[in-house]
Amino acid sequence: MNASTKLLERRRSVVPPGVGQFAGETTAVSGRGAHLIDADGKEYLDLAGGIGVINVGHCDERVVAAIREQAGKLLHTCIHVATYEPYVALCEKLVELLPHGGTTKAMLVNSGAEAVENAVKIARQATGRSAVLCFTEAFHGRTMMGMTLTSKTKYKVGCGPFAPEVYRVRYPRPFHEGAGLPEEEFARRELGLLEETLANRVAAEQLAAIIIEPVLGEGGFIPAPLAYLRGLRELCDRHGILLICDEVQSGFCRTGRWAAYEHADIVPDLSTWAKSMGGGMPIAAVVGRAAVMDAARPGTIGGTYGGNPVACAAALATIAVMEDLNLNERASRIGGIVRERFDRLAAQSELVGDVRGLGAMIGLELCHGRDPRRPAGEAMAAVAASCRERGVLVLPAGRDGNVLRVLSPLVITDEDLDRGLTAIEESVLALTETTTA
Numbered sequence: 001m002n003a004s005t006k007l008l009e010r011r012r013s014v015v016p017p018g019v020g021q022f023a024g025e026t027t028a029v030s031g032r033g034a035h036l037i038d039a040d041g042k043e044y045l046d047l048a049g050g051i052g053v054i055n056v057g058h059c060d061e062r063v064v065a066a067i068r069e070q071a072g073k074l075l076h077t078c079i080h081v082a083t084y085e086p087y088v089a090l091c092e093k094l095v096e097l098l099p100h101g102g103t104t105k106a107m108l109v110n111s112g113a114e115a116v117e118n119a120v121k122i123a124r125q126a127t128g129r130s131a132v133l134c135f136t137e138a139f140h141g142r143t144m145m146g147m148t149l150t151s152k153t154k155y156k157v158g159c160g161p162f163a164p165e166v167y168r169v170r171y172p173r174p175f176h177e178g179a180g181l182p183e184e185e186f187a188r189r190e191l192g193l194l195e196e197t198l199a200n201r202v203a204a205e206q207l208a209a210i211i212i213e214p215v216l217g218e219g220g221f222i223p224a225p226l227a228y229l230r231g232l233r234e235l236c237d238r239h240g241i242l243l244i245c246d247e248v249q250s251g252f253c254r255t256g257r258w259a260a261y262e263h264a265d266i267v268p269d270l271s272t273w274a275k276s277m278g279g280g281m282p283i284a285a286v287v288g289r290a291a292v293m294d295a296a297r298p299g300t301i302g303g304t305y306g307g308n309p310v311a312c313a314a315a316l317a318t319i320a321v322m323e324d325l326n327l328n329e330r331a332s333r334i335g336g337i338v339r340e341r342f343d344r345l346a347a348q349s350e351l352v353g354d355v356r357g358l359g360a361m362i363g364l365e366l367c368h369g370r371d372p373r374r375p376a377g378e379a380m381a382a383v384a385a386s387c388r389e390r391g392v393l394v395l396p397a398g399r400d401g402n403v404l405r406v407l408s409p410l411v412i413t414d415e416d417l418d419r420g421l422t423a424i425e426e427s428v429l430a431l432t433e434t435t436t437a
């Protein structure tokens with residue numbers, strides 16, 4: 001029995017299966033840049049990036065050095081007990097990078113789900129309203145409010161009852177519901193559905209916030225049409241509803257910008273951040289307009305570990321690496337390469353229904369006969385298994401698990417990217433031959 005099999009057996013005997021496994025039975029001992037080494041010394045090219053956490057690569061030297069240095073000074077005191085510089089410095093950096101109109105403030109927590117929870121609490125206190133509107137296909141985490149806001153039933157089954165006063169409207173998905181409509185017209189039609197929801201399900205005056213992922217992450221790497229995001233901003237302004245952008249997966253260079261919402265030239269009232277912001281350490285943030293953030297009463301937001309000094313030092317070093325290497329530009333270049341290769345693949349394989357994304361957040365949707373109503377989840381599972389055989393880790397996404405999402409570290413070399421894309425292409429084409437034979 002090899003070392004990976006032994007480790008997986010140990011896992012099975014003490015870790016419940018509810019803690020799911022996305023990338024097959026992979027083990028990991030160490031990582032560097034875009035590479036992972038498993039328990040048997042096998043090397044993998046990591047296009048999963050720890051589910052969007054590793055934009056600066058595994059174990060970047062500067063991030064590791066910052067963690068070591070901070071760990072030797074102060075591991076913990078809790079921001080509610082004593083103020084320490086790394087917490088304040090990270091909030092200063094966040095408000096500099098992510099201005100929310102006028103004065104901006106930030107608070108730190110441990111995970112994306114916690115950021116979402118706190119954003120909702122802040123929005124409710126700031127507006128004095130209780131309802132929240134979210135979207136189909138959304139993923140906002142596994143805490144109770146996060147799970148309520150999440151759409152995919154597979155992630156929620158048996159876990160209710162869920163939080164009250166949460167309403168849902170259809171996420172604008174051009175490939176699935178656009179039927180060839182020009183983008184502006186499609187966006188207008190989908191915004192009409194939202195207006196209808198305000199007339200029939202929840203009054204605008206009851207809504208504290210609308211929460212949206214500018215690019216669906218778990219939901220299938222689908223960017224909302226930019227006209228839709230602008231329309232949403234306008235609708236929120238008209239009704240005094242706060243707009244929350246969940247940038248947990250799309251933020252920190254993934255789309256070629258710090259925030260995906262920047263592509264639409266909009267600014268939310270509140271936004272949530274985690275994953276790649278910490279370079280691998282558990283840290284997350286809520287950023288918002290000062291007037292909104294200041295509405296939260298003392299004691300209603302925060303927590304024991306939120307903004308842990310070591311995690312703050314890691315995040316500050318991570319952001320410095322992103323700036324130094326200009327990872328926003330690199331993401332745009334990676335996105336261009338990936339899109340070109342996927343477009344070519346789409347022309348060769350009728351399993352490829354859609355290629356879409358922003359920057360390096362690119363999804364490849366597999367459907368039988370390119371028909372969005374015939375999702376090929378089993379084909380995606382076969383492609384992931386075949387890529388893994390070839391030493392390349394990829395992740396599925398989407399309601400039916402039929403979208404291949406590229407979350408490679410943005411420090412990946414062109415040669416490695418080529419190797420990863422070749423593995424994907426060969427896996428899809430091999431399958432195309434067997435499914436059409």
Ligand SMILES: Cc1ncc(COP(=O)(O)O)c(C=O)c1O
Pocket residue numbers: 051110111112113114116139140141142213217218246247248249250274275
């Ligand atoms: C958009 C979005 N929001 C929230 C979350 C939850 O983040 P976490 O797993 O850190 O709680 C995720 C995780 O994938 C996410 O993609």
